[in-house]
Amino acid sequence: MTRQLHLGLFIYPGAHHIAGWRHPSTPAASVTGLDFYRDVAQLAERGKFDLFFVGDTLFTREKDGRFFGRQTTSNLDPVSLLSVLSSVTTKLGLVGTLSTTYHEPYEIAAKYATLDHLSGGRAGWNVVTTWEDKASLNFSREQAMAKADRYVRGREFIDVCTSLWDSIDDGAAGFLRDPAHVHPVAHHGDSFAVSGALPVPRPVQGWPVLVQAGGSPPGLEFAALVAEAVFTAQTDFEIARAFRASTHDRMARYGRRPDEVVIMPGLSPLLGSTEAEAQRLEQELGDLVHPEVGIWMLSENLGFSLYDRDPDDLLPVDEIRAAKKPTANADMLLTNAARQKLTISGSARLIARSRAHHSFVGTPEQLADLMERWLLGGACDGFNVMPPYFPQQLSVFVEQVVPELQRRGLFREDYEGNTLREHLGLARPEPGRFQRMLKHVPA
Ligand SMILES: Cc1cc2nc3c(=O)[nH]c(=O)nc-3n(C[C@H](O)[C@H](O)[C@H](O)COP(=O)(O)O)c2cc1C
Known part of the structure; x- marks a missing residue:
């Protein structure tokens, strides 16, 4: 069977094109309301997308120390938004960003376990260390932590979260748990001390799908250890191929196989019926x-x-x-x-x-050609689709690009599974998997 594309819908408040919110077809005034997000998520689900993806924003955009207007609004809180969307969709994966630099693992593990249960196994977490240093000023820190230190903390963060998700046996459902099925965590590390089990049963997917989007050298190393999906900005076919191959090579050092990750570069298509x-x-x-x-x-x-x-x-x-x-x-x-x-x-x-992502201007057929070439040429496993403005450009994608990809046998006609892991072809993690991989990390 021909390799199949995976598609994410990357939502950005208002639009991905910086002026997209000013396009007459964009309902700019309602991008903080439920109707806007529900319509976009349901449209993506009609297009059989694997997932809906939302970023976080931990600071306001400023210039010369003042809030800078004439921009789109910032992201709404990702997990709150995805929780609501879980009730108006049935298959679409729901991936939200939260930072390991500015939160605590117990809190985050419980949030994603909750989202995974509420959505019937559709949760994913984009694990970031936060790109903007100014965020530290909103979290009682004068100085941002050094980048490499953030990734050391991030690794310990994932160690604790996965231990918490694994702390209750599969099948020990609900709140009537036999103590024999509870394995309290006893973690005393450099950044965190956590004792006890998670108050929420093991997520439907074992763990939410772990996504990573950092591009620095420590970020790439972190992805090799942690990521089950990689969101990346790649604009050149050959560089994207090399990026995918090097991600697979790095993963091998942690005992991981290429089929344990899905690599999805951003792609922002501006579509017209003619060039x-x-x-x-x-x-x-x-x-x-x-x-x-x-x-x-x-x-x-x-x-x-x-x-x-x-x-x-x-x-x-x-x-x-x-x-x-x-x-x-x-x-x-x-x-x-x-x-x-x-x-x-x-x-x-x-x-x-x-921003720095791959942008495309052309017809639906030309876009399908590009996507086919990147997929079959080994430059990606799918794309994070970034419509330049919503919802109109997403409608064109769903109505014209998706059927063309299906006709070429590159994309599903319908969902075959229910969980995000099933959509992405990722195995459900057995308890203790992350700690076994950590043994490969050099001291
Ligand atoms: C598709 C995509 C989405 C991203 N979303 C976020 C986000 O929501 N929040 C954030 O802080 N960084 C986001 N990033 C940026 C990285 O994850 C960021 O670079 C990282 O947290 C800092 O690590 P690095 O120095 O390794 O890049 C995103 C990157 C990509 C490619």
Whole structure:
């Protein structure tokens, strides 16, 4: 059988294109309301998507110390949102982001176990260490923790969470538990001390599906140990292939096989019935980008102030690289800008499209061609679809791209299972699996 695509719907408040919320078809005023999220989730489920994915936001976007408007709103609390969506969907996987840097494992383990039970086994956790250092100011810390230390804490965090999920035997359901089926955790580590069992029965899926999206070297190592799905930003076919192969190689060091992970790069498709229409839409959206917002977004993403530069100058790629080692996402953007000889305003328009993610402009057939090539060429196992604006561009995807993928035998006609693990083809973890993998971590 031909390899099958996995599809995530990556929701972003208002839109993925920075000006998408200004598109006349977007219900910008209602993106914090249940109707908006319910309609989008149900549309994704009609399109047989594997999962719905929402990020977290632990800080407000600022410029020069002041809240910066003219942007979309930030993410709603992911687990609260997904809990509500679990009651208006029946099959769609529900993946939410929470940070290991700013929470406690007991609290998070109970939240995801609850979501997994309420949804009948559809929960996933995007485990992040938090990209924005300013978040520390909202969590009683003057200074953000060093990146490598955050991942050491993250590993201990997953050790505790998986021990808690495994602390009650499968089948010891409800609150009438035989003590013989309870295995209290006794964890005394560098960051956490946890004693006792989880107050919630073992999740339907054993553990929620563990997702990882960090791109730094310690982030990639963490993914090799922890991730069952990897969300990543990849814009180049060959680089994406190499990324997937190197993830598999790293996993092997922890005794893990390639079929234990699903790699899903972001893909933001702007679709038109003809190429010309898609390009016209792109121009229309580009014209809606407020110039100050574009330069702000570019400066934030590159970690380099471009506010005082002439927007018509070429992006000073070498100067930016020399000032600070770019993050993985910034590096991708700089490489693209240098290759295409983009000006500062041209780079702002590029990043406005989908931040550092792969953006596509064209017809549904052309998009299906790209997705087929990436899947069959070994560059991914699926995509995290990022509509430039909601709900209209998602409707076009569901109505025109999904049937085309199905016709080519690349995507399910209907759900075959009920849980997110079943959709993604991931095994249910047996108790103690994570602690066995930890034995492979060098001291
Ligand atoms: C698709 C995708 C979604 C992400 N969502 C979040 C998010 O919601 N919250 C967050 O703090 N970071 C998010 N990130 C960023 C990373 O996980 C972030 O880079 C990480 O937490 C910091 O680790 P790193 O330095 O290894 O990249 C996302 C990344 C990708 C590719």
